[in-house]
Amino acid sequence: MIIKRNKLLPLTETTFYILLALRTPGHGYQIMQTVEDLSGGEVRIAAGTMYGALENLSKQKLITAMPSDDPRRKIYQITDYGKEILALDIRRLNQMICAAESEGIKV
Amino acid sequence: MKKYRMFFRFEKEEAWLNELAAEGWCFMGRTFWGNYIFEKDEPNPSDNIRIDFRQFNKKDDFREYIQLFSDNGWSHIYGTKYSGWQYFAPIKADAPEDIFSDNASKAGRYHRLCAFWLSLFVVYTSLFAVNIFNNADDPTTIFRPKELYYTPGLWEMTGSSFWRAFLFETPFALGRGFAGLFEIVVLGLCLYFVVRSYIEGKKTKLERG
Numbered sequence: 354m355i356i357k358r359n360k361l362l363p364l365t366e367t368t369f370y371i372l373l374a375l376r377t378p379g380h381g382y383q384i385m386q387t388v389e390d391l392s393g394g395e396v397r398i399a400a401g402t403m404y405g406a407l408e409n410l411s412k413q414k415l416i417t418a419m420p421s422d423d424p425r426r427k428i429y430q431i432t433d434y435g436k437e438i439l440a441l442d443i444r445r446l447n448q449m450i451c452a453a454e455s456e457g458i459k460v
Numbered sequence: 461m462k463k464y465r466m467f468f469r470f471e472k473e474e475a476w477l478n479e480l481a482a483e484g485w486c487f488m489g490r491t492f493w494g495n496y497i498f499e500k501d502e503p504n505p506s507d508n509i510r511i512d513f514r515q516f517n518k519k520d521d522f523r524e525y526i527q528l529f530s531d532n533g534w535s536h537i538y539g540t541k542y543s544g545w546q547y548f549a550p551i552k553a554d555a556p557e558d559i560f561s562d563n564a565s566k567a568g569r570y571h572r573l574c575a576f577w578l579s580l581f582v583v584y585t586s587l588f589a590v591n592i593f594n595n596a597d598d599p600t601t602i603f604r605p606k607e608l609y610y611t612p613g614l615w616e617m618t619g620s621s622f623w624r625a626f627l628f629e630t631p632f633a634l635g636r637g638f639a640g641l642f643e644i645v646v647l648g649l650c651l652y653f654v655v656r657s658y659i660e661g662k663k664t665k666l667e668r669g
Contacts, residue, residue, distance in 0.1 A: 400529045
C-alpha cells in the first residue's frame with residue numbers, strides 16, 4: 354500500500370526547530386536562542402542559515418512575518434499550515450521511535 | 461593598496477581576505493569587477509571575514525538582514541542592497557566560526573549567484589539581439605574592414621583629403637567592428653559564470669560536514 358506523504362516531510366532539523374520555536378512569536382536572534390535551548394545546545398543556527406531559512410519558510414507559508422515596534426527587526430510566527438506540517442513531522446518522528454522500541458532498543 | 465582578483469569559490473575569497481588581514485591589510489571594499497581596496501592597519505591574525513551573496517529589493521529587508529547578523533556578532537563591513545556580495549567580520553573575539561551552519565545554506569549563495577549571472581545574461585542577450593538583428597553590429601565585418609567606414613565616397617578620395625577623412629573615422633570604425641565581437645565575448649563570459657557558479661553550488665551541496 355503506497356501512502357502519499359506530504360512533500361515537505363521529512364523536515365530538516367533547522368526547519369523543525371524553527372517551527373517549534375515560532376509557536377511563540379519572536380525575531381531572528383530570539384529564535385536562534387530558543388532553538389539552541391530546545392535542542393539541548395546541539396542545534397546552533399548561524400546568521401546566514403537563519404536568514405535563508407526564514408525567507409524559505411515564509412515563501413512556503415509555514416511562517417509569517419509581522420512588523421514590530423523595532424523597525425529593524427521583523428517578528429515571525431508559525432501559521433496554521435505550519436502547525437499542521439509540524440504535527441505531521443512529530444508523528445513521523447514518533448513512529449520512528451516506536452519502531453526502534455518495538456525492536457528492543459531502549460530509548 | 462589595490463589588488464585585482466576574481467574568485468569562483470567563496471571559501472577561497474574568504475581565505476585570501478583573512479590572509480591579507482593577518483599581514484595588516486584592512487579590507488575596505490571592492491568593485492563589481494574584482495578590484496579590491498585595502499588600507500594598511502594593525503596585523504589581525506584572528507580576523508574571520510565571511511561572505512554571503514544576496515540582493516534585496518526593499519531597503520527594509522536589507523536593514524533586517526544586517527540587524528540579524530549584527531545581533532549574532534557579525535559586523536557588516538561592505539555591501540549594498542544590490543551589490544550581491546556581502547562581507548561580514550566578527551564584532552567580538554567570541555563570535556561564531558561561520559555565518560552558515562549547514563551545507564544547504566552554504567550552497568545557497570552559489571545558487572543566488574548563478575541566478576544573478578543568468579539574469580544578466582538574459583538582459584545582455586536581449587540588448588545585443590536587437591543590435592545584431594538590425595545589422596548595426598555584425599561581428600563578421602571585422603574581416604571586411606572597408607565596410608566599417610560609413611563616409612560616402614571615402615575610398616574614391618585621394619591624397620590628404622582621403623587621409624583626413626580616413627583617420628577621423630578610424631576610431632569609430634574600430635568601435636563598430638569590435639562591438640559585435642565585444643558583445644559575443646560578454647555573452648560568453650556571462651554564460652561561463654552561470655555554469656561555473658551552478659557547478660560550484662552542486663559541489664558544495666554534496667560536500668560532507
